[in-house]
Amino acid sequence: MTTTSASAHATTNHAATQSLFEDAIKRLDEAGSIADINPEALERLRHPKSMIQVSIPVRMDDGSLRVFEGYRVRHDNTRGPTKGGIRYHPDVSLDEVKALAFWMTCKCAVVGIPYGGAKGGIIVNPKELSRMELERLSRGFIEQMADFIGPDTDVPAPDVYTNSMIMGWMMDEYSTIKRRYCPAVITGKPIPLGGSQGRNAATGRGAYHCITQLAKRRDWKPGKTTVAIQGFGNAAQSVARLLHADGYQIVAVSDSHGGIHRKQGLHIPSIIQAKQDTAHVKAVYCHGSVCEAVDAETITNEELLALDVDVLIPAALENQITADNVDDVKARVIVEVANGPTTSTADAALADRDVLIIPDILANAGGVTVSYFEWVQNREGFYWPLEDVEDRLGKIMAREFDAVYDIMDDKHVDLRTAAYIHALNRIGAAVEAQGTSRYFTSDG
Numbered sequence: 001m002t003t004t005s006a007s008a009h010a011t012t013n014h015a016a017t018q019s020l021f022e023d024a025i026k027r028l029d030e031a032g033s034i035a036d037i038n039p040e041a042l043e044r045l046r047h048p049k050s051m052i053q054v055s056i057p058v059r060m061d062d063g064s065l066r067v068f069e070g071y072r073v074r075h076d077n078t079r080g081p082t083k084g085g086i087r088y089h090p091d092v093s094l095d096e097v098k099a100l101a102f103w104m105t106c107k108c109a110v111v112g113i114p115y116g117g118a119k120g121g122i123i124v125n126p127k128e129l130s131r132m133e134l135e136r137l138s139r140g141f142i143e144q145m146a147d148f149i150g151p152d153t154d155v156p157a158p159d160v161y162t163n164s165m166i167m168g169w170m171m172d173e174y175s176t177i178k179r180r181y182c183p184a185v186i187t188g189k190p191i192p193l194g195g196s197q198g199r200n201a202a203t204g205r206g207a208y209h210c211i212t213q214l215a216k217r218r219d220w221k222p223g224k225t226t227v228a229i230q231g232f233g234n235a236a237q238s239v240a241r242l243l244h245a246d247g248y249q250i251v252a253v254s255d256s257h258g259g260i261h262r263k264q265g266l267h268i269p270s271i272i273q274a275k276q277d278t279a280h281v282k283a284v285y286c287h288g289s290v291c292e293a294v295d296a297e298t299i300t301n302e303e304l305l306a307l308d309v310d311v312l313i314p315a316a317l318e319n320q321i322t323a324d325n326v327d328d329v330k331a332r333v334i335v336e337v338a339n340g341p342t343t344s345t346a347d348a349a350l351a352d353r354d355v356l357i358i359p360d361i362l363a364n365a366g367g368v369t370v371s372y373f374e375w376v377q378n379r380e381g382f383y384w385p386l387e388d389v390e391d392r393l394g395k396i397m398a399r400e401f402d403a404v405y406d407i408m409d410d411k412h413v414d415l416r417t418a419a420y421i422h423a424l425n426r427i428g429a430a431v432e433a434q435g436t437s438r439y440f441t442s443d444g
């Protein structure tokens with residue numbers, strides 16, 4: 001096991017692009033110049049607390065050995081144990097994990113839950129692995145990480161291409177190493193292994209609450225409001241299901257294989273069903289009986305981002321709306337269910353055109369909020385019914401959305417800057433409570 005510096009791997013998979021972490025810190029500095037925050041708090045947030053890089057040897061089904069590279073970054077723990085998902089993706093890099101960990105610090109502060117931020121990832125295409133290889137890889141990662149994570153230090157969760165089954169394996173491996181049952185070490189677990197009711201749908205549900213709070217302020221009529229969603233995984237499906245049930249016109253959805261578009265609106269429950277059955281959104285259009293029933297045209301992900309819709313929901317990966325395609329984006333509102341889908345250059349261009357962006361650190365905070373509920377339930381050994389989870393989540397999301405929106409109006413800033421100011425107020429207060437130079441240089 002080795003530790004590594006930030007710079008060693010920061011450019012491994014993003015050589016051609018700007019550093020995601022630097023881009024993220026740029027936004028911190030912008031918001032910090034407006035927020036009433038001690039400069040020492042800002043300085044602390046510019047530097048991740050600790051980073052670890054591990055090699056995970058895995059015995060493959062054919063008897064060969066493959067070694068995978070993984071990372072865990074703890075960004076800041078001033079407000080509590082660090083919290084953040086584990087991503088399995090071929091493009092994972094330390095730079096990306098650092099940016100995602102930083103966003104987690106801000107996200108937990110935006111919704112006021114007592115955590116700092118962390119993130120992890122393994123460079124792997126999980127679709128190429130068998131279930132048993134995936135299990136060996138997941139357990140191998142925890143074997144390397146067991147001294148760095150824990151219910152009071154750092155609590156992982158699922159992210160892109162990881163799910164509740166993987167969280168269950170990881171919790172089991174950690175418990176085996178510690179020789180006691182430790183459900184609170186990880187969240188997003190299967191319900192029979194200490195998971196929380198409502199966790200799977202929580203990220204999408206949180207985004208849904210943001211949209212409905214905005215709809216009240218803008219007097220939207222769901223039947224007349226069009227929506228396009230990029231990505232159709234865990235987070236996208238739950239926000240799609242809830243918006244569809246309210247009557248919103250979801251005209252396009254996509255996944256890594258491409259998308260489907262229907263001007264009159266898609267029937268979301270049957271697409272979710274078909275995606276679960278076939279694994280591809282495109283299959284809904286191209287194959288089988290649902291194909292005829294859906295009556296939609298295929299579109300590319302680029303075309304989806306350029307659709308003339310009221311609400312665009314990027315719910316796949318980061319860096320989707322960039323300087324290259326921002327001029328094509330016609331949506332009036334963007335809801336960032338994915339982390340970091342809009343680059344700072346694109347952000348500025350959208351702000352000039354008065355496009356309202358509900359930023360990732362607010363829009364997708366429902367996931368970590370219910371992860372917090374899961375951790376609380378694990379520690380209490382007392383489990384809540386679904387209604388309690390949904391009720392508490394709804395109240396937190398509505399309250400924090402309104403608080404961020406009011407900061408936007410008061411300070412005449414965009415919603416992203418307002419969300420950072422809201423987060424920085426909470427983080428800054430915690431840093432100040434430990435004492436800053438004002439305290440240590442005073443005579444008293």
Ligand code: NAD
Pocket residue numbers: 158159160161162203230231232233234235236254255256257301315316317318337338339364365367368
């Ligand atoms: P997931 O693995 O369940 O789904 C990802 C989806 O994106 C899949 O449908 C995949 O096909 C699609 N996709 C991948 N590459 C794509 C591309 N180039 N174009 C279009 N679609 C593409 O992941 P998820 O958990 O739903 O996470 C999606 C996003 O939401 C990520 O940015 C993640 O960080 C963020 N997020 C998730 C959670 C959560 O609780 N799941 C919480 C907060 C944020």
